[in-house]
Amino acid sequence: MTASLKPYLDSLPSYLSADNLGPWETYLAQVEKVVPMLEESLQPHVETLRRPKRILIVDVPIRRDDGSYAHYEGYRVQHNTSRGPGKGGIRYHQDVTLSEVMALSAWMTIKNAVVNVPFGGSKGGVRVDPNTLSRNELERLTRRYTSEVNILLGPDKDIPAPDVGTNEQVMAWMMDTYSMDQGATVTGVVTGKPISLGGSLGRHDATGRGVYVVAREAARRIGLEMKGARVAIQGLGNVGDAAARIFHNAGAKIVAVQDVSGTVHSGAGLDPQALQVHRRTSGGFAGFPGAEVIDNEHFWDVDCDILVPAALEAQITPGRAERIKARMVVEGANGPTLPEADEVLHGRNILVCPDVVANAGGVTVSYFEWVQDIYSFFWSEAEINDRLDRIMAEAFAAVWEVADSKAITLRTAAYVVGATRVLRARVMRGLYP
Numbered sequence: 001m002t003a004s005l006k007p008y009l010d011s012l013p014s015y016l017s018a019d020n021l022g023p024w025e026t027y028l029a030q031v032e033k034v035v036p037m038l039e040e041s042l043q044p045h046v047e048t049l050r051r052p053k054r055i056l057i058v059d060v061p062i063r064r065d066d067g068s069y070a071h072y073e074g075y076r077v078q079h080n081t082s083r084g085p086g087k088g089g090i091r092y093h094q095d096v097t098l099s100e101v102m103a104l105s106a107w108m109t110i111k112n113a114v115v116n117v118p119f120g121g122s123k124g125g126v127r128v129d130p131n132t133l134s135r136n137e138l139e140r141l142t143r144r145y146t147s148e149v150n151i152l153l154g155p156d157k158d159i160p161a162p163d164v165g166t167n168e169q170v171m172a173w174m175m176d177t178y179s180m181d182q183g184a185t186v187t188g189v190v191t192g193k194p195i196s197l198g199g200s201l202g203r204h205d206a207t208g209r210g211v212y213v214v215a216r217e218a219a220r221r222i223g224l225e226m227k228g229a230r231v232a233i234q235g236l237g238n239v240g241d242a243a244a245r246i247f248h249n250a251g252a253k254i255v256a257v258q259d260v261s262g263t264v265h266s267g268a269g270l271d272p273q274a275l276q277v278h279r280r281t282s283g284g285f286a287g288f289p290g291a292e293v294i295d296n297e298h299f300w301d302v303d304c305d306i307l308v309p310a311a312l313e314a315q316i317t318p319g320r321a322e323r324i325k326a327r328m329v330v331e332g333a334n335g336p337t338l339p340e341a342d343e344v345l346h347g348r349n350i351l352v353c354p355d356v357v358a359n360a361g362g363v364t365v366s367y368f369e370w371v372q373d374i375y376s377f378f379w380s381e382a383e384i385n386d387r388l389d390r391i392m393a394e395a396f397a398a399v400w401e402v403a404d405s406k407a408i409t410l411r412t413a414a415y416v417v418g419a420t421r422v423l424r425a426r427v428m429r430g431l432y433p
Ligand SMILES: NC(=O)c1ccc[n+]([C@@H]2O[C@H](COP(=O)([O-])OP(=O)(O)OC[C@H]3O[C@@H](n4cnc5c(N)ncnc54)[C@H](O)[C@@H]3O)[C@@H](O)[C@H]2O)c1
Pocket: 162, 163, 164, 165, 166, 207, 234, 235, 236, 237, 238, 239, 240, 258, 259, 260, 261, 310, 311, 312, 313, 332, 333, 334, 335, 359, 360, 362, 363
């Protein structure tokens, strides 16, 4: 455990092991940095940030196609609801743990406050590799999981969305299951739904678009021209794929990409759309014209201006941070940079645009989707992209100003902005009973 966290061992909930805190440790270390910078009146309430409000752990049994039964661990964590209903995605991945879902839910609390949408922070997950299930099995898993965590969900209580390993089809099944239990169609219970079921135009690309807007705003401030900027992206899923297309369309050059199938590099730049078609038809990036396959670890040595981690947590270790050649890191993924690596990047004058603002585009358009569902009145894509751009640019400007005035990193500044809003709401509401 990080030395600075030792004083908090005593207040560590008994369901966590101090020897293996996982991503929750990264979150706690980030909180420790910001606590001394918060206003005096908020100090008595900071413990609330270190404890999730509510955790539900469920068993998710399903019948496999061959007639056998399988059981999976499922979670839904509501970290904080001081500012509104819980909001956060559902992850299907074989390595999901309670610590991970706790950290992801806490990052949602901070993120939703940084972009000032009226939500608290939640997250859910099932410890399953979705690629090992048939479509029917995936549907049964999703419906059973939804039914198990149903008591926490609702458009005014807790609203899931897609994350790693889930997509709009999974959201449609979740919405249908919840609606069947209610006896009425409730579209606003999840976001990231198909357009035909109350989804929002622009939601699919929203997180990637937000990553681009933050990169553009940061680039302008450090004098980096977006046209011709060299971009390396880890993870070409919901977030990375959209980001790659939008960077490419803005004139940037995608010089390297990595996903679970491997890593490719091209000094001349890759066309992300053609690369996706190639990956779909051939199962990986290898063999894409003009692209050289490189060793996965070499991804971190690639000469680039902007590095976008858009896969999983804990990818930028201190060792990798020493080798990164980018001028800035824009965190598409949640928690991709370990706290010690953050220090290394800071020391090397590499700007880090933190996850809690850089990937907030998804939840911002999820907020638009929720509002549209409530009013049953839908906006045009241009309107949505416009509002998204404005909210992201304003949130980034506010974070930049705090960082500048206090001479702190953008991450700590984002936590100052987010934690202040959360704790002020907590103070105003008072403590029940
Ligand atoms: N989907 C959203 O709207 C959203 C919003 C905010 C943040 N995020 C975060 O962005 C990240 C990616 O989410 P997503 O929804 O795009 O997931 P996804 O499942 O659609 O894509 C993940 C991508 O990462 C790659 N990947 C997985 N493990 C890898 C590894 N070990 N090395 C290299 N590549 C690997 C996969 O091949 C895939 O291309 C996560 O941290 C998620 O929490 C997602």
